[in-house]
Amino acid sequence: MSHYPFKALAAGKPPLIPVIHVENADHAEPVLEALVAAGIGLVEVTLRTTAAIEVIRRMVKLGSPAIIGAGTITRPEQFDAAVDAGAKFGVGPAFSPSLFEASRKTGLPFIPGIGTASEALWAREAGFYELKLFPAEFVGGIGWFKHIEPIYPDLIFCPTAGINAANAKDFLGCPNVFAVGGGFLAPRDRIEAEDWAAVESLSRQALAAIKD
Structure with a gap:
């Protein structure tokens, strides 16, 4: 089995992942349509709202080319709910053995969050090689990736927190960064x-900025 299930799933998609916070399930379709019209191919719906699972369900039902995932997974039971709604990947701000077990049980590709070199090692020992650095800009930013790459050359990362249209390209320039995520693509207030x-x-x- 590949060490990089999410990377395989997302092949051919731009490496920008909007992390969207949706309070009203009726916003599911129009926000997804706006993102897809712009060229976005990966969408992470944060589970920080009561509407989130229904938002995922409604986005998946649209049948758009975008791959929809569930973010802010912090409890094992959220894996079953996300899979039932049609999510194709999961992302967490942190990790625990119970989350790893739930990921394996459901088969949902999971990107656990880490914030230190020790946590990166623990996640790798548990069999996870695609990790989220969170909160990226506040635990070392681009410098962190440069220092960690020779230590763990088999780990790849998706940083979030502190990423924006102005610095996304710089983060993506790190050889061990396979994507970046954040709320800047679809801000909550918009x-x-x-x-x-x-x-x-x-x-x-944002997509144009990473291509320049």
Whole structure:
């Protein structure tokens, strides 16, 4: 079995993952349509709202080319709920043995969060080679990746927190960074204002910035 199930799943998709916070399930379809129109192919719906599972379900039901995942997974039972809703991957801000077990039980590709070199080692020993550095900008940023790469050359990362359109390209320039995520692509205030044109524009700008 590949060490990098998410990387295989996301092959061909731009390496920008909007982490979206949606309070109203009726916003599921229009925000996804705006993101897809901009060229986004991966979407992480954070489970920090009561509407999140229904949002995932409604996004998946649209049948768009985007791959929908569940973020902020912190409890084992959230894996079953995410899979039932149709999520294709899961992301956590941290990890625990029970989360690892739930990931394996459901078969959902899981990107656990880490914040230190020790945590990266523990996750690798548990069989996880795709990790989320969180909160990335506040635990070392780009310098962290440069120092960790020769120690763990088989680990790859998706940093979040502190990532924006201005620095995403720099993070993606690190050989051990396979994607970046954040709320900057579809800000919560723009979603709540139902400003789908702004969501599409911000995402287009961010995608253009990593290509320049």
